[in-house]
Amino acid sequence: MNKAEILVIDDEPQIRKLLEIILESNDYKVWQAETGKEGLIMAANHPPELILLDIGLPDRSGHEILKDLRTWYNKSIIILSVQNSEEDIVRALDTGATDYLTKPFRTNELLARIRSCIRKNNTDDSKSIFIFDELQIDFLSRIVKKNETILKLTSTEYNLLGLFARNEGRVLTHQFILKEIWGVGYQTETQYLRVFVGTLRKKIEDNPNDPKHIITESGVGYRFN
Amino acid sequence: MNKAEILVIDDEPQIRKLLEIILESNDYKVWQAETGKEGLIMAANHPPELILLDIGLPDRSGHEILKDLRTWYNKSIIILSVQNSEEDIVRALDTGATDYLTKPFRTNELLARIRSCIRKNNTDDSKSIFIFDELQIDFLSRIVKKNETILKLTSTEYNLLGLFARNEGRVLTHQFILKEIWGVGYQTETQYLRVFVGTLRKKIEDNPNDPKHIITESGVGYRFN
DNA sequence: TAACCTTCTTTATAATTTCTTTATATTTTC
């Protein structure tokens, strides 16, 4: 449970299959999109931890997809490409690519770069373990403990708690949270959020009726302590 | 204007000179270290925005220097190496390298990767905190503290306080405040304002009967100190 | 394939918080 999710956007079925095998055997959950358009929709509906993007897509140039993604998606995007031209690399990196690998890539290098990117996503403070009193969140192993007992969280619950933890002390608006966890297009579904905050509180709070960690800021959003 | 500072740790003088020329002509301030030990000291004394580290250093393996740096340095470290072995790359990335480039590197690609890394460093939002004696307003986190204690404000109260704070020392008319907070069409509802000024004073003033922050300007409006 | 389980989505309703309004007290201004 709580596998990190990776979205692969590539038009070649063999590459997708290869990546699926590699990634799943390394304990990632893999989503696949065949076209840039499909990829954009999937990313928006379900923001992954990392995106592997083929720059040579048939429908729109991968560069355009990258630009589109970067208008709202702020986690890592690794570019895969048969192109090895300096111009292409510079362009991709300047559009916001996190990394650029040329095909054929080396499996272990790809995995190491993925690990590095995911680490970066989660360590805005270069920390991988967050401790809030009796609560302990380990972003590397994706394990949450309360008083040394491992909590069973669904992946949405985990993502939500992670977002809260990385923004400790800050009021997060409903819209922001919905966008980050469910994707653009879900910004009005505040009831989702209420339900999930409810289940999270039941799991992490000593007294869910008088929460100490997830504080309601009525009319605005929530704040995590 | 402040140039971003880059520390180059490399034992080859030619490479250092080359990097110096490239980087300075691209408006970076360059620091140079010849050995790993020297690099560690320089980085500690004057933490740069980014470190370029040669992995094949004579005194200690670059991997060890990297590991050492990562115990406290959390900005970007780009590895430069003549080595192109997968094992080496994986090891460096897993020890916390931000990126890995093989020598000879392509100038523009290096610059693009540097830009990408520095961009990432600077994404943590610079804080915008207003302080009025014992009162502290953080507009980014949307949090108001009085003597380090977080105040619980409704969103209207927060908006009103924010308006006051941004117009410190200025007399704001009832009409202006009502228009800003409640919108046009509410300019005559001065009673709203009285009620909310009342609740705000109860929360932020030491003695609400003798307010020091929100001053009544009878017949005109209010002024915030 | 069916039965089962988990998780997510949706609906209904209860509880709480915030806002608006009214009444009355207090202060300021002239």
Place this chain on the structure above:
DNA sequence: GAAAATATAAAGAAATTATAAAGAAGGTTA
């Protein structure tokens, strides 16, 4: 001191949030 303006308290209305639970979707197992 009287009129005007401001402050406070509190009740009712409205909006927002919380909770429970049913239905739907997806995956797993026998």
